Amino acid sequence: MTKTKIPILDLAPETNELWSELTAAVEGVLRGGQYIMGPQVQAFEEEAAAYLGVKHAVGVNSGTDALVIALRAAGVGAGDEVITSSFTFFATAEAISQVGAVPVFADIEPLTMNLDPGCVEAAVTDKTRAILPVHIFGQAAEMRELCEIARRHGLLIVEDVAQAFGGDYQGRKLGTLGAAGCYSFFPSKNLGAFGDGGLLTTDDARIADAARMLRSHGSKEKYRNEILGYNSRLDEMQAAVLRVKLPHLDQRNRGRLAAAMRYRELLDGVEGVILPHVAADRTHVFHQYTVRIAEGKRDRVREKLAEQGIGTMVYYPVPVHLLPVYAGLGCRLPVTEEAAREVLSLPIGPLIEREAQERVAEAVRAAVR
Numbered sequence: 062m063t064k065t066k067i068p069i070l071d072l073a074p075e076t077n078e079l080w081s082e083l084t085a086a087v088e089g090v091l092r093g094g095q096y097i098m099g100p101q102v103q104a105f106e107e108e109a110a111a112y113l114g115v116k117h118a119v120g121v122n123s124g125t126d127a128l129v130i131a132l133r134a135a136g137v138g139a140g141d142e143v144i145t146s147s148f149t150f151f152a153t154a155e156a157i158s159q160v161g162a163v164p165v166f167a168d169i170e171p172l173t174m175n176l177d178p179g180c181v182e183a184a185v186t187d188k189t190r191a192i193l194p195v196h197i198f199g200q201a202a203e204m205r206e207l208c209e210i211a212r213r214h215g216l217l218i219v220e221d222v223a224q225a226f227g228g229d230y231q232g233r234k235l236g237t238l239g240a241a242g243c244y245s246f247f248p249s250k251n252l253g254a255f256g257d258g259g260l261l262t263t264d265d266a267r268i269a270d271a272a273r274m275l276r277s278h279g280s281k282e283k284y285r286n287e288i289l290g291y292n293s294r295l296d297e298m299q300a301a302v303l304r305v306k307l308p309h310l311d312q313r314n315r316g317r318l319a320a321a322m323r324y325r326e327l328l329d330g331v332e333g334v335i336l337p338h339v340a341a342d343r344t345h346v347f348h349q350y351t352v353r354i355a356e357g358k359r360d361r362v363r364e365k366l367a368e369q370g371i372g373t374m375v376y377y378p379v380p381v382h383l384l385p386v387y388a389g390l391g392c393r394l395p396v397t398e399e400a401a402r403e404v405l406s407l408p409i410g411p412l413i414e415r416e417a418q419e420r421v422a423e424a425v426r427a428a429v430r
């Protein structure tokens with residue numbers, strides 16, 4: 062008997078649920094004839110700002126560009142150090158380097174795998190300009206402590222919210238707690254487009270104005286380019302799609318949370334499997350459901366699940382500070398390195414079926430035995 066496959070990520074049910082609205086939105090853009098910087102982008106920016114509770118939202122080409130443009134708009138550049146996590150996607154550090162600054166990697170907390178405030182504070186030097194926390198897998202970093210460190214040392218906070226659109230911290234939406242928030246609409250993200258897209262949020266009108274200039278070749282007015290910028294706009298088609306999806310985001314994030322709670326039930330007490338830690342004062346939006354399995358066993362579990370058609374992923378197998386671009390820094394982060402050897406992300410989505418989760422849990426139980 063061949064069982065149906067359970068992919069790590071299946072976007073089809075979510076897309077199908079909104080199929081007619083999505084196709085109508087795309088068709089509207091096709092017929093409207095305005096494909097760059099039109100009414101959809103403007104409306105989406107307004108709706109996203111209202112949803113997040115922030116003054117300004119600026120659509121850009123990707124989450125990576127949101128980080129680059131936010132850093133530049135906030136004045137971070139050559140000679141500056143930015144403290145960030147190494148337990149993230151490469152783009153976080155890449156953006157810091159691309160603006161001419163230096164990423165300084167601080168270690169993470171073993172439970173949430175987010176930046177450890179103590180390690181952040183220890184990494185502050187007189188060159189430090191900013192802290193760039195990543196809300197990894199959909200759960201907020203320790204923002205109260207990080208903001209307090211930033212305040213004490215006069216640093217900016219720029220949040221990487223690529224994995225946590227809709228998540229909150231002590232009642233405030235992520236991406237609104239520092240100088241700027243950076244979001245990605247890569248299709249697999251909690252709020253995903255049908256291509257690349259990103260957003261930058263801020264309450265600071267100067268950062269918003271600078272970001273708007275930077276995304277359009279450094280110009281406020283066409284052909285009056287003032288500085289070197291980028292071609293980094295969110296396009297109309299993606300904005301129209303995101304406008305359809307945004308009103309459903311909370312419900313979908315609740316679906317992810319419910320799926321995570323089911324995994325907790327199904328995997329409770331399985332020896333050798335550490336389940337995700339959920340802090341009480343924040344809403345985890347479970348971009349990933351990431352368990353930890355002792356070193357050595359993790360890869361075997363992954364293979365055994367694959368044999369049964371169950372997709373899993375290791376986010377991330379090599380921490381950023383050990384990738385070729387940064388390995389020369391010679392930095393050691395024991396907690397990050399241990400996490401990279403132990404993490405395993407299981408299939409999750411807002412509409413994942415209970416039977417699929419039961420099969421995943423049963424397979425995990427059998428594999429660690």
Ligand SMILES: *Cc1c(COP(=O)(O)O)cnc(C)c1O
Nearest residue numbers: 123124125150152223245246247
């Ligand atoms: C996806 C992601 C990015 C980059 O977003 P893109 O839209 O793919 O450029 C940055 N940081 C983190 C943590 C991510 O997960």
